[in-house]
Amino acid sequence: MAALTGESRSGGDTRERILDVAEELFTEHGFEGTSMRLITGQAGVNLAAVNYHFGTKEALFQAVFHRRLFQLNRMRLEVLDRMEQEAQGAPLKPSQVLEGFFGPVLAMATDTRHGGHTFMRLLGRTYTEPAQFIRKFMAEEFSDVISRYSDALRRALPGVPLAEIMWRLHFMMGAVSYAISGIDALQLVSGRFDDDPALMAPRLMSFLLGGLRAPLPELISPHAQFPTGDVGGGVLAPDFGAARA
Amino acid sequence: MAALTGESRSGGDTRERILDVAEELFTEHGFEGTSMRLITGQAGVNLAAVNYHFGTKEALFQAVFHRRLFQLNRMRLEVLDRMEQEAQGAPLKPSQVLEGFFGPVLAMATDTRHGGHTFMRLLGRTYTEPAQFIRKFMAEEFSDVISRYSDALRRALPGVPLAEIMWRLHFMMGAVSYAISGIDALQLVSGRFDDDPALMAPRLMSFLLGGLRAPLPELISPHAQFPTGDVGGGVLAPDFGAARA
DNA sequence: GTATGATTAAAACGAACGTTTGAACTGCGG
DNA sequence: CCGCAGTTCAAACGTTCGTTTTAATCATAC
Known part of the structure; x- marks a missing residue:
């Protein structure tokens, strides 16, 4: 959480700094859960920088x-x-x-x-x-x-x-x-x-x-759910339906 | 995509229909990527139904x-x-x-x-x-x-x-x-x-x-990256830094 | 010094988000 | 018929989203 703070306005390229921060935030919150404002804020760059350098948020993710x-x-x-x-x-x-x-x-x-x-x-x-x-x-x-x-x-x-x-x-x-x-x-x-x-x-x-x-497994019947039988589809599967009724 | 269509206004409970659709959409688009409007729309229920029956979106996810x-x-x-x-x-x-x-x-x-x-x-x-x-x-x-x-x-x-x-x-x-x-x-x-x-x-x-x-693996050195050596941390790891310069 | 192209800055855009509100509707016991 | 929970409805709330726009700033070549 404290590995890459936002204040690091070091000489590094804006582009590269965005990539580093985005990588971290995408990992932490997922694609949809990470906003551009969070990325640019934490990277210490302007909000429009991502769209300028990468085009779209998806393109940044791909980059x-x-x-x-x-x-x-x-x-x-x-x-x-x-x-x-x-x-x-x-x-x-x-x-x-x-x-x-x-x-x-x-x-x-x-x-x-x-x-x-x-x-x-x-x-x-x-x-x-x-x-x-x-x-x-x-x-x-x-x-x-x-x-x-x-x-x-x-x-x-x-x-x-x-x-x-x-x-x-x-x-x-x-x-x-x-x-x-x-x-x-x-x-x-x-x-x-x-x-x-x-x-x-x-x-x-x-x-x-x-x-x-x-x-190698024994691929006997196309409907055998589990090699040791008994527990797989035969006995347990029907219960799933009952629990939803 | 076509397994559970929205028009199914069958007798089933609103609550249960929301759960079914939400399960499918959360799987398809993730938590953040699934909107309440998409859920309720596809379930054929009112937008406010989720908040009424479950409270919040997070609570629905947990349910x-x-x-x-x-x-x-x-x-x-x-x-x-x-x-x-x-x-x-x-x-x-x-x-x-x-x-x-x-x-x-x-x-x-x-x-x-x-x-x-x-x-x-x-x-x-x-x-x-x-x-x-x-x-x-x-x-x-x-x-x-x-x-x-x-x-x-x-x-x-x-x-x-x-x-x-x-x-x-x-x-x-x-x-x-x-x-x-x-x-x-x-x-x-x-x-x-x-x-x-x-x-x-x-x-x-x-x-x-x-x-x-x-x-059981041989847990020799605390810095051994890979049992067969040679490829793990020793030779390849340093390259990661160089590629970023 | 000034023109030029690349980058950054501040502000706003319309759209979509989760949630809340208050009225309308439902089935049912009195 | 009326009152009353339980539920559904349309509409709006304020916020945040990704993106765009327009002006300011910068570096560099003339």
Whole structure:
């Protein structure tokens, strides 16, 4: 809350100062919950500065994302390129692929000095955000990385169907997102959580690898809700209707 | 978008109709992005009806959550009670605990007939939402269930430290949340995803079990960013600063 | 010094927001 | 028929929203 105060009228560009403050406020209050007056006020610039430099509020939001996502995904591709080159055509290990994909994310998330932590929390929450214009440019920013890494995962896990790989990639992104954006949510839910957040990364990596290499599920019936039956759709689902009557 | 149209001036209570529509619109546009005029308009009731029946917009939001969370968590506790009774004091299997905790969630998420699907998407996004009043009552609604289930997990996984269990529970909630709320996000990111969403539950369960039972991480140095080193903080982190200069 | 283009400043725009008000309507017991 | 809660209604409240406008300021080249 006190990391970036408004009075910092330092030599920095107006544009850059707006981006920093907006990133922080969007993280704190969401897109709709953050007003331009709050942004410009906290950045110590004039109200019209955002519209002058970025055009609209939506464009500012996109600019905040592009600045970070561009370097994040570029870094992911660089790491993958380097690893594949060293492997000389051999498939990578699953742990390597995860390292390349989530390593830069965690590095950025634990970088509190340059606002990376703030942004990663914002990214995690925005990924599932419904706004149309958000979904649009998120897909564009990610398409390259996803296709490259899903391909690397497919080669790292021979015999695992592509659909399964995509699902697990999705699950992993959820776990990482929660790990980053919801640390306080965890504390909130489990009471005072006396544990070093810096130790999260190795914990997370173990968890992800365990999930990624889990035995394939038995996809028997198209209506089987839960593998161990009994609790899933069969017994519990009907109750939902009754409670609303 | 076309599931619940406004013209349905059926005999249902005004209160209940508001809850249904609000649940859908909050999911679609978020809390701040959903106006009372949109809610009441789509529900076919007067603008003042929300304030009359619920008091404020925040209270309506809480009411939407309470209606669903109450039965969801009650169900979780019932399942756990039954399983522990049948076990006669013996520890449950990890798969049983996961089944009790996430089974009702998935059952509700796949229940498209009674709006459960809509709500679970809303829950997933709201869990990491920053608004103060949201965090407050979420903690209250969840505290019982979390303490009961973390205890069951501790007994199911002897030798695993409690901190590790809490982290993995957190990771799992993230994976489940993404699995539910971001199905379209997955399609969006991986192109046309020709796979039956009904098969998600068994996939998810396998993934969760794999992660939950993964080998414990080596927590060596408090500054080790990533277990396999090399990519984490050491090499990549400094670049974040340079890119901003 | 002065013209020029880029940036900042102050003020106002119309629209939409959540909420409140006071009257009109409803079903029902007296 | 009347009185009376409970509920719905149209209208307005004051505030805040994103954006636009017009003038002032600044740096730099002539």
